[in-house]
Structures are given as structure tokens and as C-alpha cells.
Amino acid sequence: MTVDTFKQIVLASRPDGQPTVDNFRLEQAKLPDTPPNGLLLRVLYLSLDPYMRGRMDARKSYAPAVEIDHKMVGEAVAEVIESRHPDYREGELVLAPTGWCDHAVIDGTGLRKVDPALSAPSARLGVLGMPGFTAYAGLMLIGKPKPGDTVMVAAASGPVGSLVGQLARLAGARAVGIAGGSEKCRYLLDELGFDAAIDHRAPDMAEQLAAACPDGIDVYFENVGGKIWQAVLPLLNRFARVPVCGLIAQYSGDRNNADGQLAATMRQILTKSLLVRGFINYEFADEHYPEFLRIVADGIGEGKIRHKEDIVDGLEKAPEAFLGMLEGRNFGKVIVRVASEL
């Protein structure tokens, strides 16, 4: 089997907001020779995923942007046509970052073998691939649903959301999904076993969501951002977990769905895998108070920890001292001495 040329789709221009087809261009080019330890692949299945939208912009995300006139990035299930690598044989199937093309010459790194006995090969791009693993990792390792929890996910009929809901059910949680249109909502209820499904196009979406979550939300799997986040926020329970794996509503700079600073914050949380965790000290007190006392008291005793107090005499001075503290006029821990130690 001889292949001389290949087809690829390149990024023709960067989108201004919503991308259009004019941002892409189909090209034909000559295939390079397969280098030592390299492979020639015939692409069978190319995966399209929301993260690619980010690669079309010049701004930095997880990974560098696609350069203008370069091939769009992407994962594929491909067949090995020619192998100069000892680990791969002609006819084998592999997962490979081929980009948007029909054939690719690649070096032998960054591949996974696809076992046809495990599943249909294309499933390795979806439920058994990156989207499925995204659902699994976000829900099970960060969200950690417990029996009786309410788990909410948007884009719930998609490859990530549909697995999130099902894994939540397997963990004994209630699954509430948001999707676009009655057909997708029926799919969630009838085929995936979601406990509730809400159409995000409904004008009263937020009210419907609240009604579907009478005990609040314990895990919100964030993959949308924008108006969904605003509807979810007031429903979150204390200690709710919010794995953030995507913000598709914000990818094309839709400023109507989220204002600038919140969008920027969420974007940072996402692209830097930030952990933002509210807390109140007494959450930890039962377990950690004794060690805290010992360590800090020793540190003070050994001169390694210093502290300062701003002592105000007289209960009647408390309001003034309090206001001063709010304005930063205190210096050290503000304490009102109401009476003397005897």
C-alpha cells in the first residue's frame, strides 16, 4: 500500500468570537518519509473536542495555540500502515495525536495501543477515551460522590456529562442533568437513568433546576460556565465539590454569560488546575487542634514564632477598635481588655 500525499485541515485564521468555517482550510500535501522509529498512520477516527476551540486563539491555555497555516490538533484512532518502530506492527490500531488529517507520519512516542477486544475502537475517543476519563477523574477523584448526594452536570448528553451522570448513579447519588432540547432530556431520563433532566433553553431553567434539587447540589461537575454556573451557585451545599474541567460557554468570549472578572477567575482555575477551597477553621479543630497548640506554642517558646497584640482597654472602646481594625488601623491582633487578669 503506497501513499504519497495526505489531506489535512489547517487553521487559516483566528476566530473573532464565534469561529466560522473560514477559519479553516483543507489542504493536500506530500507525505514525508517515515523516519527511523517512526510510523505512517492511516487515520480511522478523529476526535473533536471542545478544548480545540481554545487552541484556535492566540492566548495561552493548557497548551500552545495552533499556529496559523498549521494543522489543527486532535486525537485519533489510526491504523499502522508502515512501522519503523519495534513496538508496532503494520495493521495494529493506535491512539495517536495525529491532528486533523487522513494520514500522518509521526515518531513512535505518545501512542497507546487500541485493543479491539476491549471495545469498538471509536469508543477509545469517547466513553473509553479522554472524555470518559475526564468524567471519571473529575467525578470520582475530585467530586467524590457519596450515596444520597445530588450530582449536577450540564452538557449532560455529551460524552463527558453522560458518563458523569451514570457514574454518579452507580455511586448511589442522584443525577441531575441539563441538556439542550426535549430529545436530549428524554435520553437522559429514559436511557441513561438520570433522576431529572432540564432543558437549558427553558426560560425558567434556574427555577426548574432548583426544583429538581430540593436538597441542594453536592457535586457540580463544571464544564460549561456562564449562565449555568450562575444558576448552580445558590444551590451548592456546604462542602460541595466543583471539579472544573471546561467552560465552553466562555470559550468564544461571550461576555453576556459571565462578566469579565468571574470569567477570568474561572479561566485561571481551569487552566492552572487551581484548588480554591473555602474553609472555616473549626472544620479541622477536632482532628488538628492539639497538634496546632503544641507546634505553635513550641515555636513561640523557641523564639521561632512571634506575634503581636493590639490591646485596647475598656469594653466601651470595642466599637471604635473594631472599626479601626476594619480600616487596618490596628497593629497586631486586636484584643479588648475588659477587665484585668487577677
Place this chain on the structure above:
Amino acid sequence: MTVDTFKQIVLASRPDGQPTVDNFRLEQAKLPDTPPNGLLLRVLYLSLDPYMRGRMDARKSYAPAVEIDHKMVGEAVAEVIESRHPDYREGELVLAPTGWCDHAVIDGTGLRKVDPALSAPSARLGVLGMPGFTAYAGLMLIGKPKPGDTVMVAAASGPVGSLVGQLARLAGARAVGIAGGSEKCRYLLDELGFDAAIDHRAPDMAEQLAAACPDGIDVYFENVGGKIWQAVLPLLNRFARVPVCGLIAQYSGDRNNADGQLAATMRQILTKSLLVRGFINYEFADEHYPEFLRIVADGIGEGKIRHKEDIVDGLEKAPEAFLGMLEGRNFGKVIVRVASEL
């Protein structure tokens, strides 16, 4: 020793933005009898803490608001004057939620004994009390500083921030603090051993902060919010940890420091101890990919997990399919079939 009356400070009215002294009122009242298992306390030290600002508003935070004409809440070190509780003797010192008053009759619950041999009793309200433990819990249990990390904290000369910086140093991290004015900044550098100190009043505060954190920020201990958060955000490294324990800049509704949605988001993160954690699936792949494949593949095999694919034929259809996906027109995992499986 006989005490008939006590003094207390009550909430006279709710503040509209910045509170004023008119929001408080000093009152004298008759002490009730000490009930069985109760205690009569003489307050020695009353702690004033930023969280109290939240209790002055009607809106719900961690805890209920103080009612109008009711005593302001607060913690105190107090001496037991009269005890009808078997565990406490006259003359002992206790930590107690007395509120803003000089004497209090309380039941025998919610107390900690104060050991005068451990420290000065007042320290149990500061570095060895709730603020100190807040610093310890947030930094060590959530922030988890590693040697070489850069730890940033604002209000760094206060009771929480000053311990955050010192504990960070003890953990081998660099400590960068923000405080108000040159005197506090000198204190951070000369007495607490911070590596850098920045005056938040400086017009170029954000630039100074960036210069003081040449390797970015690994742990930002959030207790301020507002403009500090905006300066910190671009400096956060991937996997940075942001324990959020306070947002004092937002407590009085200063809309100039943070726009509405971000403020609301941060407030929710805080008051509900939310975990917000950005992630990318491949962070977890080395450790968890095999189990994921097994569990999900079994689930599919047993009919417990379903999935759907939206297969588009032909590489040339990829752009259109991609745009459709961004608009939600797909139904299931979008996959472009570029060539047929053999």
C-alpha cells in the same frame, strides 16, 4: 464577690455599607441567676475578629446574624466567678463565647479551659486561638507549602497573616506579605522574617508584587479579596492552592474592589467551604487510567453504562461538525470517521 448587673454592647442597627459607631449601643442590665450546670464568668479578654462584620448583616453567612438589640457575638478569655458545673471551679480561666460584655451567665457547654502555664491567657484569642488556628489549618492542611514554594498572604501583619508567613518559612517556603504602611512592612521583614513585604497603598502594588514573586505564587492564603485577588490571580502557578478564609475587602459591599459576580462567587466559596478545583484529565492518568478502563468497560459490558456517538463521515465535514458541537447541535460524542475500519 457579688455581681448584680453587667454591661453589654448590642447591635443597635444594621450598617449600610461601612458600619459606624451608631450601629452599636452600650447597655447595662441585671444578671440572671446562674442555672444548674451553669457558670458566671467575668470577661478578661474579648476577641474582635473580622467575621463579626458579617454577623451585623441580615444575610446568612456561616452562622446566623446578630439580632437587632441583641448582644454582639464574640469569644473571650474569662474567669469563672461562680460555678454550678462539676468540671469548672471558681478562679479557673476559660475560653467562652460570651459576646461583647463584661460578665456573662452561660451554660457549661462550648468552653475550653485556658492553661496559664501554656501561654499568656490573651494569646488564646490570637496566635494560639482562632486566628492562629485559622492560619495553621489553611496553610498547612489546604495550602500544604513545600520547600521552595512561594507563599503569599495579605493582611500579613495581622494575627492570621503573621502566622501564615512564619509557618511558611518554617516549612521552607518563601513568604511574601502585603500590609498597609511602611511600619507594618518593616515589621514583616525585620521581626517576622518574611522574604518580601509590599505596601498595599503603593500605586504600583501589583507590579511590586509581581517583582517579589519571580517564580510565581504557589500558595495564596486568601483573607482579603478585592483588588489583592486581582493582583494575585495572574501570578498563580499551576496547582497553586488558594485556601479562602476571609474576604474582608468585600465585607462592607465595596463594589469597586470586585465586581458583583466574582464577589458573589468568592463569598459562596467561603461561606460554604467549597472546593473549586480546575483539572485536566491527564494529571491523573498515570495512576488511574487502568482502573478507569476496567470499571467503565465492565459497566458497558454489563449494560450499566451507555454512551452515544455522533459520527460524521469525511474529514471535510470536520469544521462543520465542530461548529455544530460548539452550538450543541450534536447528539453524543462527535467523531469524524475519516476512513473506514478495514
